[in-house]
Amino acid sequence: xxxxxxxxxxxxxxxxxxxxxYCNSSSVFSSLQWYRQEPxxxxxxxxxxVTGGExxxxxxxxxxxxxxxxxxxxxxxxxxxxxxxxxxxxxAFSGNTPLVFGKGTRLSVIA
Amino acid sequence: xxxxxxxxxxxxxxxxxxxxxxxxxxxxxxxLFWYRxxxxxxxxxxxxxxxxxxxxxxxxxxxxxxAKMPNASxxxxxxxxxxxxxxxxxxxxxxxxxxxxxxYFGPGTRLTVL
Numbered sequence: 001x002x003x004x005x006x007x008x009x010x011x012x013x014x015x016x017x018x019x020x021x022y023c024n025s026s027s028v029f030s031s032l033q034w035y036r037q038e039p040x041x042x043x044x045x046x047x048x049x050v051t052g053g054e055x056x057x058x059x060x061x062x063x064x065x066x067x068x069x070x071x072x073x074x075x076x077x078x079x080x081x082x083x084x085x086x087x088x089x090x091x092a093f094s095g096n097t098p099l100v101f102g103k104g105t106r107l108s109v110i111a
Numbered sequence: 112x113x114x115x116x117x118x119x120x121x122x123x124x125x126x127x128x129x130x131x132x133x134x135x136x137x138x139x140x141x142x143l144f145w146y147r148x149x150x151x152x153x154x155x156x157x158x159x160x161x162x163x164x165x166x167x168x169x170x171x172x173x174x175x176x177x178a179k180m181p182n183a184s185x186x187x188x189x190x191x192x193x194x195x196x197x198x199x200x201x202x203x204x205x206x207x208x209x210x211x212x213x214x215y216f217g218p219g220t221r222l223t224v225l
Contacts, residue, residue: 002153031212042115042202042216043154088154092212096161098144099214103153 003027004091004102012108016078021105023089024071030094032065032072037086037104079109113137115217117203123223129191132220135184136205144214145178145188146202154202160186172197193224 005024013019023032031050035043047056049065049072056063060083062075076083086106090099116135124130136143144159158168160180168178175194180186190197200221204214 033212035216040218042204042218044216045213048212090214096142096211098156098159098167099212101154101156 006102029091035088117217127192132188134203140205142206144204
């Protein structure tokens, strides 16, 4: 059983389109992170959200943490080919424990 | 600043051979994680260390896998004997003591077992 479910698993869109990907769980997290992984590289942290309902923006990317701290979404406005990659969400529990990762959403933005 | 360093970046070996993957965490980080990534299973935690001590190795698939961290700046993941189903990308990540919800990943080792 996957603790963090990400959807969709795959997404292929045209340059300029908007998209939203989701990260859902039945568990409550102390914080949640989004990572982006490009081919041949390791995941790179994009953002950490900590407070229920929190919204963070990173240029064209908007991240939201659910009120109950069980889920999160990532919205990309006017997607560009450079946004192509695997987007992973990861949840943290309190204390010195490892992150729990979802399987990711593989995004392809076509020029 | 140097990030997490992994070597080799690519490894091709034959079934039955021993494979050793290496990781140098970011200086000052006190937690180190080994992950395996495949398309089918995503990113799986194999083992993690805190202050060089193995804390949880429940993700290690079987006795063929072993990991060590002899000091704060070096860790190895060994597979002996290797099998084709071990083919995957293996990542090492480290974490600083002050920020427990952020991990920094290395570039990974792509292992192919023929």
